[in-house]
Amino acid sequence: MSATFSYDALVAFSRSVFTAIGCPEEDAVLATEVLLSADLRGIDSHGIARLSGYVRLWDAQRVKAAPDVRILHETPSTATVDGDSGLGLVVAPKAMQIAIDKAKQCGSGWVSVQHSNHFGIAGYHALMALEHDMIGIAMTNASPLVAPTFSIERLLGTNPIAVAVPAGAEPPFVADLATTTAANGKLEILQRKNGVAPLGWIQDKEGRPVTDPHSLKAGGALLPLGGDREHGSHKGYALGAVVDILSAVLSGANYGPWVPPFPAYVPMPTGMPGKGIGHFFGAMRVDAFRPADEFKQHMDQWIRRFRSAKTAEGYDKVLIPGDPEREMEAVRRADGIPLLGPVVDDLRFLSEKFSIPMPPAADRSQI
Numbered sequence: 001m002s003a004t005f006s007y008d009a010l011v012a013f014s015r016s017v018f019t020a021i022g023c024p025e026e027d028a029v030l031a032t033e034v035l036l037s038a039d040l041r042g043i044d045s046h047g048i049a050r051l052s053g054y055v056r057l058w059d060a061q062r063v064k065a066a067p068d069v070r071i072l073h074e075t076p077s078t079a080t081v082d083g084d085s086g087l088g089l090v091v092a093p094k095a096m097q098i099a100i101d102k103a104k105q106c107g108s109g110w111v112s113v114q115h116s117n118h119f120g121i122a123g124y125h126a127l128m129a130l131e132h133d134m135i136g137i138a139m140t141n142a143s144p145l146v147a148p149t150f151s152i153e154r155l156l157g158t159n160p161i162a163v164a165v166p167a168g169a170e171p172p173f174v175a176d177l178a179t180t181t182a183a184n185g186k187l188e189i190l191q192r193k194n195g196v197a198p199l200g201w202i203q204d205k206e207g208r209p210v211t212d213p214h215s216l217k218a219g220g221a222l223l224p225l226g227g228d229r230e231h232g233s234h235k236g237y238a239l240g241a242v243v244d245i246l247s248a249v250l251s252g253a254n255y256g257p258w259v260p261p262f263p264a265y266v267p268m269p270t271g272m273p274g275k276g277i278g279h280f281f282g283a284m285r286v287d288a289f290r291p292a293d294e295f296k297q298h299m300d301q302w303i304r305r306f307r308s309a310k311t312a313e314g315y316d317k318v319l320i321p322g323d324p325e326r327e328m329e330a331v332r333r334a335d336g337i338p339l340l341g342p343v344v345d346d347l348r349f350l351s352e353k354f355s356i357p358m359p360p361a362a363d364r365s366q367i
Helices: 007-020 025-040 048-059 088-106 122-127 184-193 213-218 233-249 292-307 323-335 341-354
Strands: 003-005 070-074 078-082 108-116 134-140 161-165 173-177 277-285 337-339
Touching: 003 007, 007 025, 007 048, 007 341, 025 048, 025 088, 025 122, 025 323, 025 337, 048 337, 048 341, 078 088, 088 108, 088 122, 088 134, 088 277, 108 233, 122 134, 122 161, 122 173, 134 233, 173 323, 184 213, 184 341, 233 277, 337 341
Parallel strands: 078 108
Antiparallel strands: 003 337, 070 078, 108 277, 134 161, 134 277, 161 173
């Protein structure tokens, strides 16, 4: 049965789970913050719904709870980081912090990462730059579920890109998007709900557009942003390829069809050319280009002008990237985070596995 939980209750539970698999306390706190930032922002597919998946990866010895995250190679403004098969929820923010530290010294910092795992939402890592008056960039490759334009082979992941830009009086600009028409997590939610996918999200194993969200399990593929060639899927394909190259070919991680799968029960690819999953991070000091206050004044003006754009019939306002997530966070901090029945069942499984009390639901009658 679905239920709603307070943010604090889910934080306590998640920390206990990460500690139970052997994460140092500091890493358990960090992993929990990254994980639940997705639920707060309304990106339910990448939040606590994935907690049991991370545990299964640990069970399969594909994730280290206490990795030795280290720099393999660096210059004053760049670095390549080895995540030592750690949780991406921990490896990624540590790598982003390296990019920020380098930007403080050089104006910009760029970090590629190999030997990592799924890192949650890209937006969390890009947002880290804002408190330093920097523009943050984060991207990652992912297991191959996406067919390039004109193909039936799954060669790319959903490969998200996030860019966070500071503003002054206005909230920041935060773009966080998959390079597919829809993120795989949205398809997973439809599968849990027995829903129907819109045309343009997926194709079957023959390359025909379909709406059954379970088609992926039958050899189908997700589609690049645009859906088909006539609607610009070649552009989504190109964006996904850029993410794959910067995240993995550049870092020494696995790329294309060799990226490790998230489900622990799926066999690892053969002939893997690199190590683990790859990420790429950037931090740019605004004052390396113009005075930060001046820039933020103009960002405010940019945001206000776009907010005031004339709307098409049936729409109330024009959104700025980051608006829906920011508004959702305010609601969920106050009212709690709703979880679907299968996700609650996963938490109950973890509760029993590690002898950790279930988090109390906001309404006890719900569970």
